Amino acid sequence: MQPAARARAGNRIRNSASRKVFNGLSYVIIGLLSLLCLIPFVTLISGSFTSEQVIRFEGYSLFPKEFTLEAYEIVFKNPQKILNAYGISIFVAVTGTFIGLFLNAMTAYVLSRQDFKYRNFFSFFYYFTTLFNGGMVSTYIFYIRYLNLKDSLLALILPGMLNVFYLLIMRSFVKTIPPALIESAKIDGAGELRIFFKIILPLLKSGLATIGLFLALHYWNDWYNAMLYIDSENKYPLQYMLYAMIQQQKALASIASQVGIRVENLPTNALKLAMAVVTTGPIILVYPFVQKYFVKGITIGSVKG
């Protein structure tokens, strides 16, 4: 063997050793990170099946010591409120997602058309709202005073449709459709709307799925707009209802400690956890099936629209 080749072979052996150490470490570190991401969920679920006494005196654990449905029984004893909040959340998410998705796709399609001279003007007109905005105070005052959105479900639905980031991701999706298809449809005499509905939309399935899921997740997790604009309890979406319940519990607990009532009689930790599970459950259930669309959307979004 030539000396250089021998040195290289030696290198390779040494490298494969360092490689093994590195690999081992990667598995350990990534494994630990995953555990950190998973444990809160496990304690949440386990806590919701644990009796209040155990939580109070022994704290949370990864598996319930004595399995009990106590908390869920309380949650579903008076299901009216929760079912109502579920209904509101579903209604908001479904309407918002469908209308928003339609607007998003239609707008993105026009912006992607290379023969549309004002595409950059409109793109920037939309994009500008991500650079500059009226801020919380003027938006709030404007929405309730001039748009009359106080205590209206529209306040939960409409603003969420105008996400410009999603619009730009969708534009990238539309750009993958060959323009020749549009050209040939035009030659066949199809109008713009017809082209959009008959050619673009059917080819845009994965874009629609991706943005639709982003929108749905956004609506499902939104509590901020509800906190600002919704007053009536029967219009609370799930997340905000959970939030309101937690606040109530904290307030009651602090009053109780001031006047010296025993805390045991108050809404319990387990109840709170059960509510959290009921709220997050749908997301966790569909997560394995929809994850890939989110990955795709994020990847496309990062390649700059």
Place this chain on the structure above:
Amino acid sequence: MKQGILYELKKNKALFAMLIPFTLMIIVFNYLPMSGLIIAFKNYRFDLGVFGSHWHGLENFRYLFSSGTGWNITKNTVLYNLLNLVTSQGLAIVAAILISELTNRVFKRLTQSVIFLPYFISWVIVGTFVFNIFNYETGLMNNLLAKLGMEKVNIYAMPGIWPVIICVFNAWKWVGYNSIIYIASISGVDAECYEAADIDGANIFQRIWHITLPAIRPTVITMILLQVGRILRGDFEMFYQIVGNNGQLYDATDVIDTYVFRSLLTNANLGMTAAATFYQSVLCFAIIMLVNFIVKKIEPEYALF
């Protein structure tokens, strides 16, 4: 041939029509509320409205900064954003590099899914986690301390530790999302590069240093630019759910957005609050424009727009 806007309008009237709904909504929900920014210069009264209230010059700004609040919330917002930028991007980059080097397919997919999970839950739930861990009576941490025979700690009365808590939870929530972006740019690297490096006897660290890191450099720069553009915007949902309305922690954790929200809730001096959002919006815009201008001069391909 005429090239004016009228000609374009006529030629592409269907395309223009398709832009109308989204454009109108952007105008109504994003552009018109910007007019409310003038409240910052007014003595706002609810009965007189945005346009009827009397002018107040720069008084609102003077109050905001002479009381010290303005400086404190600005300082907090900027420092938290810098801290969160470094920690969350740093963690995401490390995670992405390690995940890309994993060889076991099943482990790779499983851990990636789990690490991405926190992105899908609302801040309300994260707030529940934080409270479950740290609250004085039943928190996980204090239960553990008690079991070990140590004194209980009231974290909610210790402002100094909150920057750590906030930045840990921020990194936790975003590590999956951000690492997807980095993994995408790492997987864009030609496999031949790595093979050539192996043949030349590069060890794993040389591989990462000379191939992987240069490959994600553009992504890192884009991510930093995006975050710098938001340096004066606090993540309201995160701060509000993690810290809550906890007066003891305001000095250490109040960012512009939480301050504004609280004042909005209590209706306390709306003019001063509006001054804070005005100053935030305008300065933020100026920073984005400036940063983008500089980047355009130095490395045009990294410019945001």
